[in-house]
Amino acid sequence: MGINERLLKALKVTRGLGIPDEEVKPVLQDLLQVYEWNWEPIEAEEYRVLLDGYFESKENQGVEDEKEDNMKHDGSKRPSKKLQGAGQEDQVSSAVANSSKTLALEKAKMPLNRSTKGITELSQQCSMDRSIELSSQPADKQLNSKRKDPISSHLPSTDRKSSHDGVRMSHAVDSKQPLDAHGSSHTSKQNIPTSHCNRKLIKPKTKLLIGDMSHCSEPLSVVSSVGCALCCLSANHSTGNWSSLTMPPNDSKQPLDAHGSSHTSKQNIPTSHCNKKLIKPKTKLLIGDMSHCSEPLSVVSSAVPGSLVRSSTGNHCVKSVASQFVHFDSEDGASGCNGNTSNKNHLNVASSATGEVKLSLNCISALANPNFRCPNFDAVLEYLESNLRTEKITASQFSVRKLLEDLCDSYLKLGKSTGGSVINSSSPEVVITGGESLSSRRLKKRASGNGNSERDLNKKGKNYSGILNSSNLVNIQQQRVTTRLFRNIRDITKGVENVKISLVDEFGNEDLPNFTYMPQSTIYQGAYIHISLARISDEDCCSSCSGDCLSSSIPCACARETGGEFAYTQQGLLKEKFLDACLSMLTGVHDQRLVYCQDCPLERSTNEQCKGHIIRKFIKECWRKCGCNMNCGNRVVQRGITCELQVFLTGDGKGWGLRTLQDLPKGTFVCEYVGEILTNTELYERNMKSNGSERHTYPVTLDADWGSERILKDEEALCLDATYSGNVARFINHRCFDANLTDIPVEVETPDRHYYHLALFTARNINALEELTWDYGIDFSDHNHPIKAFKCGCGSTFCRDVKRKC
Ligand SMILES: C[S@@+](CC[C@H](N)C(=O)[O-])C[C@H]1O[C@@H](n2cnc3c(N)ncnc32)[C@H](O)[C@@H]1O
Numbered sequence: 001m002g003i004n005e006r007l008l009k010a011l012k013v014t015r016g017l018g019i020p021d022e023e024v025k026p027v028l029q030d031l032l033q034v035y036e037w038n039w040e041p042i043e044a045e046e047y048r049v050l051l052d053g054y055f056e057s058k059e060n061q062g063v064e065d066e067k068e069d070n071m072k073h074d075g076s077k078r079p080s081k082k083l084q085g086a087g088q089e090d091q092v093s094s095a096v097a098n099s100s101k102t103l104a105l106e107k108a109k110m111p112l113n114r115s116t117k118g119i120t121e122l123s124q125q126c127s128m129d130r131s132i133e134l135s136s137q138p139a140d141k142q143l144n145s146k147r148k149d150p151i152s153s154h155l156p157s158t159d160r161k162s163s164h165d166g167v168r169m170s171h172a173v174d175s176k177q178p179l180d181a182h183g184s185s186h187t188s189k190q191n192i193p194t195s196h197c198n199r200k201l202i203k204p205k206t207k208l209l210i211g212d213m214s215h216c217s218e219p220l221s222v223v224s225s226v227g228c229a230l231c232c233l234s235a236n237h238s239t240g241n242w243s244s245l246t247m248p249p250n251d252s253k254q255p256l257d258a259h260g261s262s263h264t265s266k267q268n269i270p271t272s273h274c275n276k277k278l279i280k281p282k283t284k285l286l287i288g289d290m291s292h293c294s295e296p297l298s299v300v301s302s303a304v305p306g307s308l309v310r311s312s313t314g315n316h317c318v319k320s321v322a323s324q325f326v327h328f329d330s331e332d333g334a335s336g337c338n339g340n341t342s343n344k345n346h347l348n349v350a351s352s353a354t355g356e357v358k359l360s361l362n363c364i365s366a367l368a369n370p371n372f373r374c375p376n377f378d379a380v381l382e383y384l385e386s387n388l389r390t391e392k393i394t395a396s397q398f399s400v401r402k403l404l405e406d407l408c409d410s411y412l413k414l415g416k417s418t419g420g421s422v423i424n425s426s427s428p429e430v431v432i433t434g435g436e437s438l439s440s441r442r443l444k445k446r447a448s449g450n451g452n453s454e455r456d457l458n459k460k461g462k463n464y465s466g467i468l469n470s471s472n473l474v475n476i477q478q479q480r481v482t483t484r485l486f487r488n489i490r491d492i493t494k495g496v497e498n499v500k501i502s503l504v505d506e507f508g509n510e511d512l513p514n515f516t517y518m519p520q521s522t523i524y525q526g527a528y529i530h531i532s533l534a535r536i537s538d539e540d541c542c543s544s545c546s547g548d549c550l551s552s553s554i555p556c557a558c559a560r561e562t563g564g565e566f567a568y569t570q571q572g573l574l575k576e577k578f579l580d581a582c583l584s585m586l587t588g589v590h591d592q593r594l595v596y597c598q599d600c601p602l603e604r605s606t607n608e609q610c611k612g613h614i615i616r617k618f619i620k621e622c623w624r625k626c627g628c629n630m631n632c633g634n635r636v637v638q639r640g641i642t643c644e645l646q647v648f649l650t651g652d653g654k655g656w657g658l659r660t661l662q663d664l665p666k667g668t669f670v671c672e673y674v675g676e677i678l679t680n681t682e683l684y685e686r687n688m689k690s691n692g693s694e695r696h697t698y699p700v701t702l703d704a705d706w707g708s709e710r711i712l713k714d715e716e717a718l719c720l721d722a723t724y725s726g727n728v729a730r731f732i733n734h735r736c737f738d739a740n741l742t743d744i745p746v747e748v749e750t751p752d753r754h755y756y757h758l759a760l761f762t763a764r765n766i767n768a769l770e771e772l773t774w775d776y777g778i779d780f781s782d783h784n785h786p787i788k789a790f791k792c793g794c795g796s797t798f799c800r801d802v803k804r805k806c
Pocket residue numbers: 513653654655656657695696697698729730731732733734735790791792793794795
């Protein structure tokens with residue numbers, strides 16, 4: 001019997017029962033596909049399978065209609081319909097027809113063989129019109145056509161059911177029977193082509209599906225969730241947008257699971273996940289909503305924290321790490337990155353397909369502070385680094401996430417306390433980096449307001465390259481900016497020291513110091529300093545030494561000055577015994593530690609008596625006539641600064657100060673006091689010219705050996721003035737008696753002690769971030785001193801400035 005004959009025979013039977021042809025044909029079409037165009041099972045028992053299928057379909061249609069009617073009274077319950085195109089109405093009936101087949105088969109107790117997979121694979125896209133067309137073709141053609149149909153490949157039956165009404169769903173699920181390899185409840189997700197997933201997502205009955213999925217079985221949920229996830233990817237990929245980087249372009253044609261991996265076992269995916277995946281009906285909307293993190297993003301993101309997402313603009317991926325953490329920590333699984341809009345500061349990661357990755361700090365709470373000024377990013381980093389050092393973070397405690405959050409906090413903290421002032425033109429390099437949202441706007445405004453816009457500065461040949469880009473990030477490098485911006489300098493030494501020494505202003509109410517940095521003292525004019533190898537006798541050097549003098553079992557001639565023992569340890573620290581002896585000379589009984597000169601250079605102008613000079617212990621370092629090398633342990637001061645130091649605004653009235661950024665053990669060489677070498681007369685004249693308003697560095701008199709000479713010529717009575725030129729020591733503030741640094745005279749180039757180096761060593765262990773202080777030796781009661789003493793605010797309980805204390 002031919003196909004047409006068989007069809008007519010079947011229709012004759014159904015017509016006899018009053019069933020219109022157009023209603024029975026879809027059912028017949030489905031059954032033929034189920035049985036792979038084998039009519040015998042359909043014709044058996046007087047078309048029992050066909051009739052069962054038909055009546056089931058009618059029954060289901062009734063249920064559907066009832067639900068449709070119910071929903072008409074409540075438009076809010078029908079979002080899926082509204083979201084879908086009108087053409088998808090057909091799919092409903094098709095889906096219902098499909099569902100009828102399952103039940104019909106079960107009622108007919110037909111074992112599911114390989115051919116039954118056809119039911120599950122049948123897409124709702126197969127319209128009845130098409131099936132009739134097919135039916136008019138030869139069977140082999142129909143089969144070929146079916147094989148070519150991309151829809152009808154390997155989708156498990158459960159997936160198909162997932163698009164149907166609750167009755168069908170629960171029926172299939174209640175059996176708890178995972179279908180076998182042919183019925184394929186355990187059908188591998190890998191067998192699901194992407195095209196399937198797209199089609200699954202456009203099912204119009206999403207709402208019904210959600211309700212039913214709440215009690216769906218695992219296989220169903222897995223397939224559904226995968227399908228949805230794939231859909232997100234596939235649709236977005238086709239538009240060139242990624243909805244999430246957890247779902248990269250699926251080149252391997254491997255469907256991805258809920259966690260973005262193609263191999264995850266479906267058993268690992270909880271049903272709740274499946275529900276979340278399934279309630280995403282709008283691929284397009286999903287992409288568009290990315291900017292404010294609609295549910296699809298959050299669901300997918302939760303699977304892979306830290307993943308990047310591409311925004312709806314397609315230019316950059318933007319993800320709020322902080323909000324992501326908030327979201328991920330959410331117990332209730334509330335979706336969306338609405339944490340973004342909270343007051344939490346957070347870090348944004350931006351990336352583009354070209355490999356550009358940018359971080360931006362959103363210090364949102366700064367908006368609430370009218371005093372917020374964007375701090376220098378280097379200062380922020382330094383601040384953060386110093387805090388990390390202070391906290392002594394160990395490897396086990398370290399967290400990059402925490403670090404980034406701390407970075408935001410540091411930025412905000414420094415920004416809040418910064419008032420904005422002049423950047424010192426002596427800054428060799430000042431790097432300003434800020435976010436467009438606050439800093440760059442202010443930056444641009446200020447720059448233009450002062451006639452120093454980016455363009456102006458470029459015209460003037462300044463290295464001021466402002467890069468304002470589309471991602472709201474600004475990165476500006478500048479030199480010698482005269483506008484009041486941030487007062488932070490990366491390296492005040494201009495690279496002339498072994499280490500960089502930064503300057504940070506955390507208060508913003510102090511002008512930057514105006515001075516010239518120099519690493520070594522320099523004669524101003526009249527000072528007489530005679531440095532020559534000829535003046536260094538054999539007794540004052542160790543020409544026969546080699547390598548490191550400290551490693552020699554017998555100390556060389558250079559240790560003679562310090563009692564035949566080197567002042568330094570192998571570790572480069574001052575020996576405690578030597579240091580303590582130096583300290584006691586400064587604090588000892590008054591008369592015992594002073595020597596008096598006959599004709600005191602300091603008193604010549606006033607004709608007053610010498611007030612005494614403290615007897616000092618000298619260190620003598622090896623030098624050029626010595627046979628040792630530069631790494632010799634007896635060459636500490638001449639090798640220069642090695643500690644990490646920072647100039648900072650003290651904020652307590654003392655102006656700028658110096659602090660260490662590292663722990664310093666007792667006896668560490670910090671720095672030398674460097675300045676212009678003036679004669680006493682020159683200093684006097686300089687003071688007379690001074691208008692008194694500038695903050696003086698308080699010159700240091702090089703009088704450690706004055707007591708050994710009867711009369712000193714003016715050009716031999718020297719002092720160091722770092723007011724206009726000096727090194728980092730010019731920032732060290734005074735502290736009475738219990739300062740943590742002490743100065744020790746060091747003989748290096750010349751045995752003539754009219755000039756010597758004044759080296760500052762730690763008098764005790766000092767913690768990182770402690771301010772470094774030094775007792776200037778000021779006599780606050782001496783009103784005749786050429787330099788008027790400041791009101792001491794050292795805070796020491798031993799403060800000598802009695803007036804101040806009263
Ligand atoms: C060598 S400078 C120190 C750096 C200085 N604070 C600055 O801002 O440039 C010495 C000056 O600092 C100030 N100073 C230092 N120690 C002080 C203290 N204990 N109390 C008040 N002012 C102090 C005084 O103005 C003094 O003349």
